[in-house]
Amino acid sequence: MSEPAPSTGPSVFAPWNDPAERPLIQFQNVTKRFGDFTAIDNLTVDIYAREFFALLGPSGCGKTTLMRMLAGFETPTEGYILLDGSDIGSVPPNRRAVNMMFQSYALFPHLTVSENIAFGLKRDKLPKDQIAARVDEMLRLVQLQKFAGRKPHQISGGQRQRVALARSLAKAPKLLLLDEPLGALDKKLRTDTQFELMEIQETTGTTFVIVTHDQEEAMTVASRVAVMDHGKMVQVDTPDRIYETPNSVYVADFIGDVNLVEGTASAHHRDGKIEIHWAEGKPPIVGTPMQPIADGTRCTFAIRPEKVHISKEHPEGKSNIMQGKIIDIAYLGNISTYHVQIPTGEIFKAQTANTRRIERRKFTWDDEVWLWWSETAGVVLTG
Ligand SMILES: Nc1ncnc2c1ncn2[C@@H]1O[C@H](COP(=O)(O)OP(=O)(O)OP(=O)(O)O)[C@@H](O)[C@H]1O
Ligand SMILES: [Mg+2]
Secondary structure (H helix, E strand, O other), rough: OOOOOOOOOOOOHHHHOOOOOOOOOEEEEEEEEEEOOOEEEEEEEEEOOOOEEEEEEOOOOOHHHHHHHHHHHOOOOOEEEEEEEOOOOOOOOOOOOOOEOHHHHOOOOOOOOOHHHHHHHHHOOOOOHHHHHHHHHHHHOOOOHHHOOOOHHHHHHHHHHHHHHHHOOOOOOOEEEEOOOOOOOHHHHHHHHHHHHHHHHHHOOOOOEEEEEOOOHHHHOOOHHHHHHOEEEEEOOOOOHHHOOOOOOHHHHHHOOOOOEEEEEOOOOOHHOOEEEEOOOOOOOEEOOOOOOEEEEEEEEEEEEHHHHEEEEOOOOOOEEEEEEEEEEEEEEEEEEEEEEEOOEEEEEEEOOOOOOOOOOOOOOOOOOEEEEEEOOOEEEEE
């Protein structure tokens, strides 16, 4: 009798790691210039079918321009964009299997929810019964069956957002582009809608590319996040890797809160670890670089506040210890962030989780405290 195959657990969605997988979208050395201004700078990236791909970056870094090129509203100045292996440079927007979702105000106010969803299908002159069936399917998908006959002003902001989503999914695009789709929603509704978006994306198998200013949102919904700067993608990676192993000071600083300490590396330390000399007369920081670092390299040590421990007693047997004074406390309900000034004058942030509703405050302003962290808690960056 044969043994059942050992379970390998749920398969992980990571087509970008599979060399046999063919990307749905390929940007090949794409540059977009407006006059002598370069909005997209020699950008190369692959995006795979069924991905939820998030673009994150400061205002003006080229996110919308990238989307508009995908949708066909702009053409690259140089380079190629391939969809399913073919160059889409000369394909007009309405002939691409791509749709762009606009904000709720783009709904037609005089049309009902159903008519809004049917709009693109009618324009394509589909038979009536097919349109009706498709609209029904879309209403079910976004759970708005009961609201089919209402006008946009008779439903809530979140519901309008769902109508807009249903409308952009009605023609079953291969690729849906979402430029700040949840911008108009408040925090709570935004979170709910994020989960709905993820569910709809999974159910329909559509590839989503989303632009958001909200990094938490990008981290929640995305299979991969691209962090952009001046028309380039600085890092393209899964949310956890972007957060835990940023490839540069720019990414570390852009995503989440971080403590940054500049120093000089001395490579001769045990088990691939290095020492970072960061202040006269202070013990070096011991850290783990991702690549070997030559002796004497200038580098930046980056550590997230939640990985910095704080205590009143001197911690024993730890390698990264600093003494300081609490100068500020930010209480955020679920967490508290302590701003601790160390003798060099720099501020270090340490974060603790508030797991109990009523907790005796352990630290207060002007308290002398110790900070410490493990040798693997931070990253050493050279870029
Ligand atoms: N049609 C245009 N003509 C000239 N410059 C443009 C044009 N469209 C965009 N730009 C410039 O290209 C840069 C990138 O614009 P883009 O709209 O892609 O930024 P973004 O990343 O979407 O920013 P935001 O987060 O503010 O929406 C900006 O500096 C913008 O001024
Ligand atoms: Mg934009």
